[in-house]
Amino acid sequence: MRDTAAARALFQEGVACADRSDWTCAADRFARAHELRASAVIAYNLGHALVESGRLVEGTEILRRLVRDESVAANVRADAARVIRDAEPRIGRLAVHLRGPHEDVEVALGTHELASSLLGTAAPVDPGEHVLEARRDGEIVASARVHIDPGATEEIELEIPARPARATASAIAPEAAAQTAFDATGARDVAPSEGGDDGTWIALGVAGGVLVVAAAVVVGVVLAAPAQEPAPFDGTLGWVEIGR
Known part of the structure; x- marks a missing residue:
């Protein structure tokens, strides 16, 4: 009962809005009344108000359903058919074509999404200004007025x-190890530990993140110390190039 009373009040408000030609207000009240209590009379007034407010496509679709419903009173169906005849010549047509990869794209005309089956066809549309938006993953990728x-x-x-x-x-190619030289910042000489069996000098260097150990490397002639008294090499190790 409450819904019926509320629907009646909303319907009366809609009639008052229509009397002063405020068709947007009338459509709003008739739509809310129809949600509470669906009836052919309310549906007719809703369809009529939508047509008068410029929403021709939506309004005529509501009226067409009434015309097809044989349970609706004859006078209501006749009035609905008359409004449709007057509105149809004003309904426009718009064909939307998409160029480029659009398998995952959604297209909206204003707040209404266009079915993919309507793309490329002259679909009915209300006269006036419209904004088209194509979206992919929720992001606008193309638009037009x-x-x-x-x-x-x-x-x-x-x-x-x-x-x-x-x-x-991108892959970062490592620098050639051959470009690494032992110097004051990248290499140091380490004296043999006390009591070691041999006097080999070891050069340690770090190049490109790789620890390089050069042991007992002698360029030219190897000088051997007497066996009874081990001693370090006489001279320097010079430049040592790794990787060649």
């Missing part, structure tokens, strides 16, 4: 960009 005159047919093409290629990590 279009004006439809009453009864006119327009075509528009949206250029859809390809999906950006995913960034790949």
Whole structure:
């Protein structure tokens, strides 16, 4: 009972809005009344108000359902058919064409999403200004504005960009180890530990993150100390190039 009373109050508000030609207000009240209590009379008034407010496509669809419903009173069906006849010549047509990869793209005309089956066809549309948006993963990838005159047919093409290629990590080639030299910052001489059996000098160097050990490397002639008294090499190790 409460819903019925509320629907009646909303319907009366809708009639008052229609009497002063405030068709947006009338459509709002009739729609809310119809949600609470669906009836052919309320549906007719809703469809009529939508047509008068410029929402021709939505309004005429509501009225067409009434015309097809044989359980609706004859006078209501006749009035609905009359409103449809008056509105149809003003309904525009818009064909939306997508160019480029668009398998994962959604297209909306204003707040209404266009079914993929309507793309490329002259679909009914209300006259006036419209905004088209193509979205991929929720992001606008193409958009356009279009004006439809009453009864006119327009075509528009949206250029859809390809999906950006995913960034790949570039490989960093290591520098040639041969460019590494032992110097004051990258190498140091380490004296043999006391009591060692041999007097080999070891050069340690770090190059490209790799620890390089050069042991007993002698360029030219190897000088051997007497066996009874081990001694370090006489001279220097010079430059040692790794990796060649």
